[in-house]
Amino acid sequence: MKYMQFLTLGCLLGAVALFAACGASNAVGAPEIYYGQDVCEECSMIISDAKFAAATLDLKGNAHKFDDIGGMLIFHMDHPELQARAYFVHDYDTGAWLRGEEAFYVRAVLPDAPMGDGIVAFAERAAAENFAARVQGQVFKFDELRLNVHLTLHAQP
Amino acid sequence: MELYLFWTIAQRELREALRNKWLWFYAVGFGALAFALAQAGMASAGYAGLGGFGRTAASLINALLLFVPLIGLTVGAGVIAGERERGTLMYLLAQPVNRAEVFFGKALGAALAVLAALALGFGLAGIGLASAGGGEPSTYLALGGFATLLALASLGLGFVISVLTRKSATASGAALILWLALVFLGDLSLIGATMAFRPPPSAMLTLLLLNPLQVFKLGAIYSLRATLDTLGAAGQYAQLQFGAMLTWVLVGLLLVWIVAAFGLAFALFNQKRNAA
Amino acid sequence: MSKRRGWFGNFNRRGGLTFLKLATLGALVAILAQLGGADALAATRLVVSPQGPYTAIQDALRDARDGDTIEVRGGAYRGNLVIEKSVTLEGVDQPILDGENHGTVVTINAPDTTLRGFLIQNSGVEPDQNHAGVTANAPRARVEKNIFRQVLFGIFFAQAPESIARENDITSRVEYDSGRKGDGIRLWASPRAQVENNHVHNARDMVIWYSEGVRIVNNFIETGRYGVHLMYCDGATIENNRLLNNSVGIYTMYSKNVDIQNNDVRGQRGPSGYALGFKDADNVAVQRNLLVDNRGGIFLDGTPFTPQGYARFTENVLAFNDIAVTVMPAVKGVEFSDNVFWENTEQMAVHGGGGKFDANLWQNNFWSDYAGLDANADGIGDTPYRAEKFFENMTDREPLLRALLYSPAAQALEFAATSFPLVKPLPKFQDAAPRLAPPPLPANVELARGKPGEMFLVAAFLLGAAIAIGALTLQRGGTRMTKSTDSKLANEIAPTVVVSARAVGKAYGKTRVLEQVNFELGAGQALALWGPNGAGKTTLVKALLGLIPFEGELVIANLPVKRDAKHARGRVGYVPQEVMFYDWTVRATMEFYARLKRVESQRIDALLEQLGLQTHARKNVSALSGGLKQRLALALALLADPPILLLDEPTANLDTQARAEYLKLIAAQKRAGKTILFASHRLEEVEALADRVLWLDSEKAARLLTLHEWRAENAPVVELTLWLGEGQRERANEFLNANGWNAHLNGRSAVILRAPAREKLRALQTLQAHGFQVDDFEIERAL
């Protein structure tokens, strides 16, 4: 029966596509965020604003998406079993993806920030310092920011 | 193709198909089930009244997924194989008609019979809904529309079986196997594959859309509830991907199934011309 | 697992504490100012209208003093007002404040300011600027009874403690998608603010930041993103609100002592889609809410937050949600009692699977899928309610599988799991004392309204459609003779050659069945198709009918069969060996084929009469004898009065008498001028009917013979009994055998010679030429 052959063929094609898709996620690239659709893995809020959104890839190649940088850091503090292989944040000025480990961060009171953490990232130190001066914020490098978040946001109950 | 001959043959096929007791068995079975579901789920007072039409009708989807392909496949499988087995096909073809008139006349007649069965089933269920004080006519008709498309697609697949088999018993058996494959086996293997490979929603959706029953399901749920988020990531992906076009994409897919199935059946029917 | 983020209080130094202090200070100053000045200065009323006395609100504001009322009458006024005095702006006849797409329409910088009764429209839309309809930066602002249209944000209370937003109707920019829109109402560090009786629609969120003790009451919030979103808002009260078709209903994050009561939350859908969500919240009391038709009813993560904290869900109704309650696996200490769980697709899910069976307390809830009994009639089921569904556990672990919800396959799995205890699913929780009956729904609850009247119409329409389709079979419709010109044409031309075959051949695969068939037939002529079984007779019949492809050319009544098989078939009356009829009466059968051949029904009666079938017209064809069936077949063949009859062994299944009668009928047709082709393997039929014979022998070329030749061919070996002159018998026998003849002596003094029929004379001549005297001979046909 030809129909069954078609069906089998379709299933095979699907399976191939599926493996291809799985394979693709192993590359170190920022995962795609569907704004307005994806929810933050830390707080379950809808991710709407690319300026603040962040993501990581864990050692298994699975993507984790967050509505803000603070949420990203807290999530990985809470989930040592999901070690991050790569952090991704957005440049606040250009909206481009940056590697989180290499970015410069500003923390300030930003009413637009989805979580109130008020953390944004920049590719260049100069841009970060510029912005910090404007919003009376403080500039951090990645490890400093982690410490800051751990001390101020990641308090135990 | 002469419409007059086409219609004469369609009419004969319709008369023949309406005599098929299975058709009515399925139609009344579906209608009664739907009637009962409507009565149970649609009381317009108390907690049930919180539900609204979409919720009740969604419980019909299961019944439709079982009955509609069964009607289409069994009716379709019997049409050509039955006549060939009885020997009437050859005599009919020896009349001043061409193969297209015979094939499509039969297809139309069988399709009308299936539509009559569906209309009966939906009509009975509609009375159940209305007498329970509920119902949303436009969504109900949309559901009926998707059911019709699924019925025609499975009728087409039934025709393919019918053209390929010589005995109606074989055809019925093959139709049941195909029904089983579409209703259960395909989905069960999809469940297995999902557990094993965890495909991305896009791949999941693609695999779903390969099965006309799932296309129907998506269309039915979407027209009843105006959202597919109840189906999780794959449903959301479908909405994201197709947006306002989603309904028409699903309708289009079912139409493709219908055209492809009947087209294939007709091609095979013409090929038989060369065989003894 | 979840860790509490800093509460507002321990937020960093630049955070909310500073706002709070400033705000409180500001409020105190304002109160003192009012207390001091109220008696001394009587409040005055300034009037702004297009006709004056003031025509611009700015002018009135300039002249006003704290405590004054500015009455603004109907008309349009420029927006971008900045109110620096504690005045009341009172709109009469809904005057318009237009921001002209620039900045915030009204900014309130003075405490105790009231803005009432305006249509506020067209704020600026620059991102990051929070352009709003009304922004209040001072305590106790009152924003009442205004309509907001085409603004980015609606009302923004920033460090405006104890402010009130009441009875406003707010909508954001309709053309933006939900992420780009502004919030309908945003509160930032505005403790004890009140949001009451507002209607917010098509805006993004109602979001409350760092504000203690807010009251959100009696609002109707629809088609937004977050209906109400609490961020660091301790002591919030959310009551009597209606939330409809937002992405999320009420989302409580990092807040404690929150009361959520009597809200009606329906249709929250989309990626998040929770009616009520709680993230790291503590001391949460959720009562008497109606959560209906949401993707998720209640979502819990890190709630209750502290070990001593609580999260109590009582007397809520969760109905028709996809998943009534979703908890993260680590959630523990939640109490669900006296709730109604009615027809949720899934009653409870542990996100990602797992979780502890007894992590949370479930008691005295009603479960619509509870199947236990109540023997002691105390209203409590005798056995616990357990959520144990196989496929649910699968979807909890792999949410992608939700795509297969509603599939029969999913139910088959579920059925298999309940039938075979080997794979019995682990229960997610149990309610040890489930209620058997739900309490009655409050009377004021809005129920889904169906349209039974229209539904009856639709049902009637559908049943009518079914009947109408059935009625289609009754419609006979007169036979239309539209294209009868064809047959007329054929009669006019009346070709001398009615049927012709040229070099016709046919192979099935590598087997040749027909080879070199050539013949021409005129009117009134009959051709017999002769040959052993498998010689290709039926194949030639099919070729003549154009049912199979073939080589060469067949022409029927001037119509080439290859190109116009359909019309060629119209010139042929075909009678197969045994017609298989549909299960109809004789008459119905005649009628159907009459319609196919476009023959008027009068012809049917004539033919029935002619063929002696009229007494059987009402009989079902299956009741006819074989002879009558073949007559019916002939009647059908004659319906269109075709010039040609094509008969494929029509008498094969008939007894002797029926056969004889049938042959007479056919002979009569021949006499009437029909051209007849018939396949037969009966000599007497050929003798009786045929003018010529087409001898088919699959692989060899077909031969067209006269009847005479056929006879000769057909009896090719004859036995001659020869009586020879005296004494010549033995010699003649030897002579014949020596010369290649087959002869032998018999007992009656004769020589028996077996010879091909056409050689028999030559044998006699040869004998005579060699001096043998043949006295007499007899011919016996060889078998």
Ligand SMILES: [Zn+2]
């Ligand atoms: Zn987050």
